[in-house]
Amino acid sequence: MTTGILADDFGCFYGKKLKYFARGVFSGHDPTAHGEVSERMDAGWIGISAVRRALAWTGDLIVPPVCIACREALSAHHALCADCWRDVSFIRSPLCDRMGIPLPFDTGVTTVSAAALAEPPDYDRARAAAHFAGTARRMVHGLKYSDRQEVRVLLGTWLQTAGHDLLGDTHLIIPVPMSRRRLFWRTFNQAAILAHEIGRRTGLPVSVSTLRRRRATRPQVGLTRAQRRDNMEGAFAIAKRKRVRIEGQNILLIDDVITTGATVNACARALKRAGAHRVDVLAVAMVAGEVPLTP
Numbered sequence: 001m002t003t004g005i006l007a008d009d010f011g012c013f014y015g016k017k018l019k020y021f022a023r024g025v026f027s028g029h030d031p032t033a034h035g036e037v038s039e040r041m042d043a044g045w046i047g048i049s050a051v052r053r054a055l056a057w058t059g060d061l062i063v064p065p066v067c068i069a070c071r072e073a074l075s076a077h078h079a080l081c082a083d084c085w086r087d088v089s090f091i092r093s094p095l096c097d098r099m100g101i102p103l104p105f106d107t108g109v110t111t112v113s114a115a116a117l118a119e120p121p122d123y124d125r126a127r128a129a130a131h132f133a134g135t136a137r138r139m140v141h142g143l144k145y146s147d148r149q150e151v152r153v154l155l156g157t158w159l160q161t162a163g164h165d166l167l168g169d170t171h172l173i174i175p176v177p178m179s180r181r182r183l184f185w186r187t188f189n190q191a192a193i194l195a196h197e198i199g200r201r202t203g204l205p206v207s208v209s210t211l212r213r214r215r216a217t218r219p220q221v222g223l224t225r226a227q228r229r230d231n232m233e234g235a236f237a238i239a240k241r242k243r244v245r246i247e248g249q250n251i252l253l254i255d256d257v258i259t260t261g262a263t264v265n266a267c268a269r270a271l272k273r274a275g276a277h278r279v280d281v282l283a284v285a286m287v288a289g290e291v292p293l294t295p
């Protein structure tokens with residue numbers, strides 16, 4: 001997009017905003033309510049609505065909306081441009097009920113993949129919104145390494161959709177913790193940001209202090225399953241005074257991306273040893289291909 005087109009688009013956009021705002025404030029009419037406003041309209045409603053619109057309009061002037069992945073100019077906040085949407089590879093049904101990885105065809109019943117049967121994970125069910133590639137990868141990296149917290153709202157929508165089945169059974173949301181050293185340098189835990197977003201949307205409680213990371217671990221990629229398990233052994237622990245909070249409870253672990261699954265497996269083991277009834281996992285993205293149903 002050239003600068004000239006950008007300027008024209010913004011001019012047009014803010015012109016519409018101004019007209020919209022003026023109609024709302026001075027006529028008391030809300031053009032978005034599709035003719036049903038008059039019955040609900042009272043002085044308080046008009047006042048709150050007008051203030052809300054004024055704040056949104058002022059906010060757009062200060063921080064114009066852009067695509068949260070590539071920063072192309074858009075007409076709304078917390079959104080992706082058409083090109084970036086096309087570059088998202090969502091993980092869709094049919095899925096392995098345990099690992100959440102895509103299956104080649106729908107059997108019509110709840111199905112577990114050969115991979116999950118051969119090496120059952122320590123968690124009960126995992127779900128991820130998208131494959132870890134393209135726009136999803138850029139957004140996860142933006143949140144993780146560049147503190148791009150504006151992706152939180154859209155990723156929250158993706159998580160809520162992908163985790164629909166899990167959220168109904170959840171008692172407590174827990175993010176995958178970061179080591180204190182890494183947290184010191186990064187200053188935030190992206191999994192905790194996502195966990196709080198899901199908690200805000202669902203009303204479910206979130207605990208960031210129940211599960212602790214006792215030590216940093218080396219990267220899992222390239223290790224065998226046994227090596228990954230050794231690498232993660234003892235890496236997570238439950239705070240003693242928090243044990244009572246998870247005993248008999250269904251826990252939903254939140255992470256940004258599931259790569260080998262070793263980290264969330266280790267978290268699930270620690271939580272179950274401490275008495276959790278179920279541990280499900282919900283992530284923005286997953287490294288997963290389509291897998292066969294039989295070994």
Ligand SMILES: [Zn+2]
Pocket residue numbers: 067068069070071072080081082083084085
């Ligand atoms: Zn874009």
